Amino acid sequence: MELLAIPQEESQLLLRFAVPRDPVMVADWVSFNVIDTERQDWARGWAKLKAYVERVGNARVPYGHREGATPLGQWVAEQRRAYAAGEMSGQRAQRLERLGMVWSPADERFQENLEAAKAYYDQHWTLCAPRSAVALSRPVGQWLSNLRRPGALDGHPEWKAALEAVDEDWNPKWPADWQRHYAALRELVADEEGQAEVLPGFTVHGMDIGKWLARHRKPEVWEAMTDGQRERLEQLGITPLAPEPEEPTRASTTFERGVAALAQYKAREGSVKVPRAHVERLEEGTEVRLGVWIMNQKSRRTKLTADKLTTLAALGLEWALQG
Known part of the structure; x- marks a missing residue:
């Protein structure tokens, strides 16, 4: 031996x-x-x-x-x-x-980077770190960005599960920047007994969370978000602002006043042949230069919408029916 x-x-x-x-x-x-x-x-x-x-x-x-x-x-x-x-x-x-043998160096590197990612999450409440982010002296932002690329985790379901265990929204279907703002808002709301009042100018980690929230409560921005984004905000008690009433344009208001004046004149006079200088006074006290208004509508006939032409024709202005 x-x-x-x-x-x-x-x-x-x-x-x-x-x-x-x-x-x-x-x-x-x-x-x-x-x-x-x-x-x-x-x-x-x-x-x-x-x-x-x-x-x-x-x-x-x-x-x-x-x-x-x-x-x-x-x-x-x-x-x-x-x-x-x-x-x-x-x-x-x-x-x-x-002896401490590591069977898969890739698995070992993943675990080391995951520890850095956990450290980042503890401070920022999200794994949607910007590419420049560093934690525990590791470029964790670039590492996470690489893993979010299509196919990066193929063959490594355990890696994906480990990341989701830290942050289920580590790879959202919406921009990572949106997720960073949302995560900061979520923590602000969690610190309050009721809904937190986050006004524009309230900054977290360099992000103006108040300004971001005010923008996303606007009806048009709210509707443009995905269902997942709206659901997350609703879970925090965030709702969209009520739509602001649309102010009628000056042209629309002028047209409606002219129609009202012409209808009133026709009911009284039985005709829509209005002298050019005639001024019709509406019940609320508004004065309409009805004769001039009719001439203006006729001269602008080709620019009027079909609805307006139909309204004028219904009042008896024959030129509104012409092709």
Whole structure:
């Protein structure tokens, strides 16, 4: 039998049965006490990785790294390949895991970035960070932006679930900027017993939340939002403002006064032949230069709407019927 990958002092200790022994070390010694070449090579690689971990503090070995004559980085990469292909025994996997082996560097990077994302969420209440955002010295904004790209999480449902566990709206169907403002408003409302009064000029993280809220309560902006956006605002007790009554245009008001004056004149005189200088006084006291008004309508006939022409024709102005 040949002792492999066990330092001399450890092998001597194993032979002194009166001395307390570490059961893990005993198991390693027994498993490596072999003559099979492949197992010998694996044992040497494990020993090199163990020494690396004790010196560096982790098992993340760069691919090109060598320990003496041993291409340790390549050996670690081969172990990951074998593990992913189901070609590694459970015993070997356990021994590597005790050294801190990371089977998927991508998973490890994701978890590290996720911790930074959680730190950002704790301060900003959303994962819709701007691209420039940094947390725990990591570019978390750019990382999240990359993950929101179509297909970025294909094959990684566990990553998506982890992000949704932090913020279900981490990848909304609406702009991320909208979600940042909404998240700030949500926290403001949560801090109040009733509905918070957020006026324009109330700023959070550099965002004017009051101005944003006032804009989104306008009927036209409210209707332009998606159902999901409106639902979230409604959950906070936010409702749209009542539509402002439309003020009639000057031309429309003038037309309506002229129609009223012509109807009144016809009812009294039995005719719509109005002298050019005639002024008709309406009941509310408004005076209409009816003769001039009729001439103006006739001269503008081609610019009048069909509804207006129909109204004039109904009062008896025959020219309004002409094609």
